[in-house]
Amino acid sequence: MTRHYPDPQDWYEDQAVGHRGLSPTRTVTAADIGTFAGLTGDMAELHTSETHAAATEFGGRIAHGMLNLALMHGLVVRGGRLVSSGLALLGWSEVRFTGPVRIGDTVQAEWETIALRESASRPEAGIVTDRVSLRNQHGEVVVTGTVTELVRKRPV
Known part of the structure; x- marks a missing residue:
């Protein structure tokens, strides 16, 4: 099932391998890039200098x-x-940056659940792993990765 809106009942028991979802879209701005550069200190000219990047x-x-x-x-x-x-977000793995995202590009994420397992240390939770990709407005995949999260089980 594909959803485009928040679902507050996403308990571990509701998950299924093969489940797919699609996010809303977002347009990347010069301000986003400038803010990120300032926040992280990554002032590489490819991101901050139009003259250099051109x-x-x-x-x-x-x-x-x-x-x-x-x-x-x-x-x-x-x-x-x-x-x-x-x-809890347990981690991202297998992240690949496969194409550039340019100022003015509109991006959208899609995901598919690829694994479910019980948590050995938290009986009230399970572990969900999703394969995620980010596409631009042309349908080109620009980022891929796998995310693993600790997810609550429905209260008994």
Whole structure:
């Protein structure tokens, strides 16, 4: 089932391998890139200098890879994925930056549940793993990764 809105009943028991979801879209702005650069201290000229970036193979400024990962994660949250039931983000793995995100690009995240398992240390929770991708307005995948989260079980 594909959802485009938050679902507060995303308990561990509601999860199924093969479940897919799609987030709302978001347009990346120059202000997003500038804010991220200032927040992180990553002032690489590819992201902060139009003159420098114009002379690269990208032909202009692009968003930081880590900004794109953060946007992908945020869009999954905006899509309602495990918003009320999530206890902890356990980690991202297999992250790949496969294309640039340019100022003015509109991106959207999609996810598919690929694994479910019980938590050995938290009997009130389970572990959900999703494969996530970020696509631009042309349908090109620009980031992929796997996210694992600790998710509440329905109270007994």
